[in-house]
Amino acid sequence: MKKYNINLRTTPIIELNVNDRNMLPMAFVAVKIPFFFIFLLLITISCDKLVEVDDPDNQIGTHQVFEDLQSANAALSGLYSGLLNSSVISGGSDGMGAVLGTYTDDLDCYYVNNNSGALELYQNQQIPTNPMIEKTWNTAYQQIYAANSIIVGVNGSVSLGTEDKNRIKGEALLVRSLIYFYLQQVYQEIPYTETTDYQINSHLSKLTKEALLQKLEADLSLAVSLLSDTYRNTERIYPNKKVAELLLAKVYILQQKWPQAEQLTGNIIQSSLYQLEQDITKVFKKGGKHILWQLKPLNSGDSTKEASLYYFSGAAPNAYALSTNLINIFAPADLRRQAWMTSVTVSQNTWYRAAKYKNLSGNTDEYSIIFRIEEAYLIIAEALARQNKVTEALPYLNAIRQRAGSPPLTGSWTKDAFLQELLLEIRREFFAEMGQRFMTLKRFDRLGDLVTIKPNWKSYHTAWPLPQKELLLNANLNPQNPGY
Template sequence: MKTYKIIYLIIIFFLLKITISCEKLLEVEIPNNQITTKQVFEDVQTANAALAGLYARLYENSPIAGDQSGPTLGSYTDDLDCYATTSTNAIFDIYRNQQIQTNTEIYSYWTSAYQNIYIANAIIEGVQNSLALPIVERNRIKGEALLMRSILYFYLHQIFGDIPYPVTTNYQINQILSKTSSSEVVNKLESDLNQAANLLTDDYRNTERIYPNKKTAQLMLAKIYLLQHRWNDAELVLKNIVQSPLYQFENNITKVFQKSGMHILWQLKPKNPGDGTKEASTYYFNNSAPNNYALSQNLINNFSSVDLRKQNWMAVVSFNGNTWYRADKYKNRTNNTTEYSIVFRLEEAYLLLAEALVQQNKLPEVLPFVNATRQRAGLTALTGATTQSLLLSEIVLENRKEFFTEMGHRFLDLKRTNLLNTLVSVKPNWKSYHDVWPLPQPEILLNAYLNPQNNGY
């Protein structure tokens, strides 16, 4: 694969710098002030620096970066309207559900994910081959890298279906990899996430929770169980999370996106002190028409006027007689000292648990986990006088109102619950094969083993 054919891994003063090229494995002479890749994993401090480099890349350019899956998949479904124009209209084509295999945004999504997977594989190989790292540190570093790789593969699988699943940095192997079937990808993710959870501990290695722990891996594992319709397995894992003393439900709607919350499982720290999150700038417009994204009227219509999420997580913008709503979950675009980009929070575990319970028809157990976010938003609690199908619909709706513009939630939730085709009523160009995107044409041209192209493209 193109993004696997060259790697240049060097650390200067414990800072990881990686370059990935397209032709062959570079052999470079290591300057006197630099250390080799092998040396990186002979010392805990430099190994942690390599891992920190991966986290920095995840924040800057990956499916979980604040300006990637959230806006792209939000507009691909029905949460966002897109007003962006580019020379190729790649973003707008995705919004109109008219993406093709040469779409540059799709290519960028694919390549950024696989570049970061390559780095995760390099870290995994490095710690496995290390004889100097203490076993506890080796397990932790491998567990974190394995979890990061799994999250990236999860997004690639959900968006592209059958995908290559490289687990090595050997470019000669990676450049001729064929696709792994969707079902086998899910099985591999289950295995990898179980391994990551076993390698990690519940303890956070930073009080700001900018590095994931065992519970983060378990949350991802629960998502895989739900894809496999293993409802009871998902229930057991999710109950372990929601009952953990590590976490507390945040009852104040105005504090949900503050970095100090005990409801946060994992969050990404902005690059520089004082930087706002990517979400804060991606969705911002004021005193003008939107030139990027605005919340769709279809989304707005699902909120009652008393819903505190509408009052606190959205902002009304009027200009030239027109009115739009912008996402306003993250408030600080500059001089930011209170917000990081939240990847996973306890509310997701609540609603996933509710889904696992309702699928088993354990209806009385479902209500507390749905009502938690409803009541925090100022809505009345649901009562026991409801059916399985109605509760499942309510859970899907509550996910939408709770997680709009976060990490592509709407797309992932609709796909998991087999409801993507309901978008046809609000997205005129929606087709059933739009449950996946086309594989990027440049990758297929480089590696014929990626054929055939996804259906419909």
Template sequence: MKKIHYIILFIAMFCAAGCEKLIEVDIPNNQIDKETVFKDVQTANAALAALYAEVYKRSPIAGADLETYLSAYTDELEDYTSVASDSRDIFLNQQTDTNSIVYNVWAAAYKHIYTANSIMEGVTASTSIGNTDKNRLRGEALLIRSIMFFYLNQLYGSIPYPETTDYNVNNTINKSPSAQVLSNIERDLIQVSELILTDYRDVERIYPNKMVAKLLLAKVYMARQDWNKAETILIEIKESPLYQLETDINKVFQKAGKHVLWQLKPHNNASLQQATAYYFTSSAPNTYAISAPLINSFQPNDLRLQNWIAPVTFNGKTYYRLEKYKNRNNTNTNEYAIIFRLEEVYLLLAEVLTHENKIAEALPYVNAIKQRAQLTPLVYPINKDSLLDEILLEDKREFFAEAGHRFIDLKRNGKLNTLLSVKPNWKNFHDFWPVPQKEILLNANLKPQNTGY
């Protein structure tokens, strides 16, 4: 056990030193000692566990950072701070290439990518780890890398796609065009699907399985408007006996549901940041609260409004806080950070079928989400554009403040500019963030800067 803790600490120190800057890494004497870390499956598992721990702590899919900023960047959260700051600039849609949040999101994702590459290289070179364990370790690391690249692509567009830890390559790497990035992710996820199993290796689903890779692959296909390929995958996930829609609104964010595809476990029963970051009571909010456009999108009888949002009245004015995760006393035994859940599969499948003009087939999937919230189901006939609007509305009400869903959903549907009605500073080029200035100064091959910055 001491050896495993040492390995985890060693990797954490390595990441902090070797990945402080985007892809510029220190010379090889600061890299993972692969002979030590990957000499047996126990230490290799520890290396992968360290990666999961870092992803849980800060990444595009966990840690409550990016989901907060993107929720404020779109129309889900209101920023109640009054002092100028980089986070307020994100809320006001006034970010620049020197914004620390723009840089930190980029740097954290590339840190995880670098670590994933290190694990894959070490596992591949190991002569003492069996092939079954090699496949699992490589597959899970490659999946984490793919997730990071997907979010980077959605936020920054054309990005570097490092597939090695070779510092000579990474110091001068060029950006790959956005379409090529998506093709690379597709290639990698197909490989992941061949490496990891459908069965979970832990009953709590804290490690991803093949279906997690397939869901991300469906998102890649949808980003490219390849509806038929996405449909095939989403139906496969939906029909898996592993999953079942959670019918009780109060249990959606509890760890035990069969609707969970993948979740990350907090350390030592700690409360999730998603539960604590937005909490306020008996006062006005001093950071973030739910925006009026989001509140107004709910019908009064919607169970999500009643159970996932809490009103707080102060000085005669009512504010609203997030209540999806509720444990705040660090005795958390039933709430893990849910990354992917079946409700997303249903709404994505409804969207895909609608794009394919299979309106009657799409309705049951969006209606399953509506009826669980005690809303009146949609009825046939309904035209394509109206149904797509209804699905996007359900996405908003179902996934608010979850891992940047709103931004990605609007972007995929070509409707980010609808934010103009509620975000006065929104510009056409805000579908991407700027490449951080720090990174361009380190590597001129990251030019040109994204349009508008």
């Protein structure tokens, strides 16, 4: 029987060499990842699963982690750190803001000799061995495993108080649900697990979209019941009940449960916790009451990942620039075009960079925003319109338009005409954020529009291929997605 000892150090990263990698599912193995992932991975696998963990003086066991509030909070903080550094919601190069922004038509990719797989996704030439597709899958399931470890640990704790157990479990459920939400959107049918048992996880089958969304509805409803409206940090760097409600509303929209989505987003909008930020130049400042949840940079003074990724000046872009197609949907007087985009001209060639986040050094007032109240306004507008309540939907869409300096929509609108305007407004408001463009086009059944914009777009590109390595390791994940 092999023994794996984990040293907990003050540094957030350790290196672990695992020789028998086939003992663990591919998605749950990494050579170098945040220590709590490895820690939670190994301490929660029992002896009958071929892993035994000693408990010397310089180590912590599962029972110790979840019997002490400080250690339990540290495990949860590690989960958030992983989201910031590399995840579907990271603002960096592997986050869905950039990857899906170029996969659709918000961003152009200018990488040269880049082996990350991002350029192939931009060119809509992805294959099942694409590195970015594999990384997205593996990182997501590592983080799901970590969330499951926290949930299992909290459920088994006999020392944590009920309020603390509810909060920690609720936050872990929310994070897990958010990751599953993105995985379903990009891969379509995916496996779902609540366990830390590697033998079960290594033989999972895929769930249909409908079945997965039912799971997320149940998980998020539980998270809503466990969480409080009160933020545990005034900077809103940890989610509260309203964040869970907003994500649940997004699930309801995918399920076409329009009244439920309307009710939830209406409650969020009416909450005294939030209000629209009327000054466009302050939307991406950390102190606004329009923010539901944001992620804080690791070190004081660090820029957000978005600010660093999208910046270029004095030369042609070498990573990302805003597409001409996106620029052209903005009226010149739109304040978002003026405040959230910056032109860069070199040798009579002009590009535009995304400039929602502006601080490159000495950052004191920008965090990476995950959810903001504007999304609730646009979701309720869609939910109302889908129920043929266009007149009721107009004020919510107009609130977003008018604060951007655009005239309100007036007169009588058909449902289809209104939804077309809504589709455009979501793009103007959320370009290069969290993969919103891809998910909105998919929800509206409009991804096919990209065939006139992107030369290699195919009808089956509504989903990515499943990673080839995963299909070889687990035959239950077959068949491969159509077209690949």
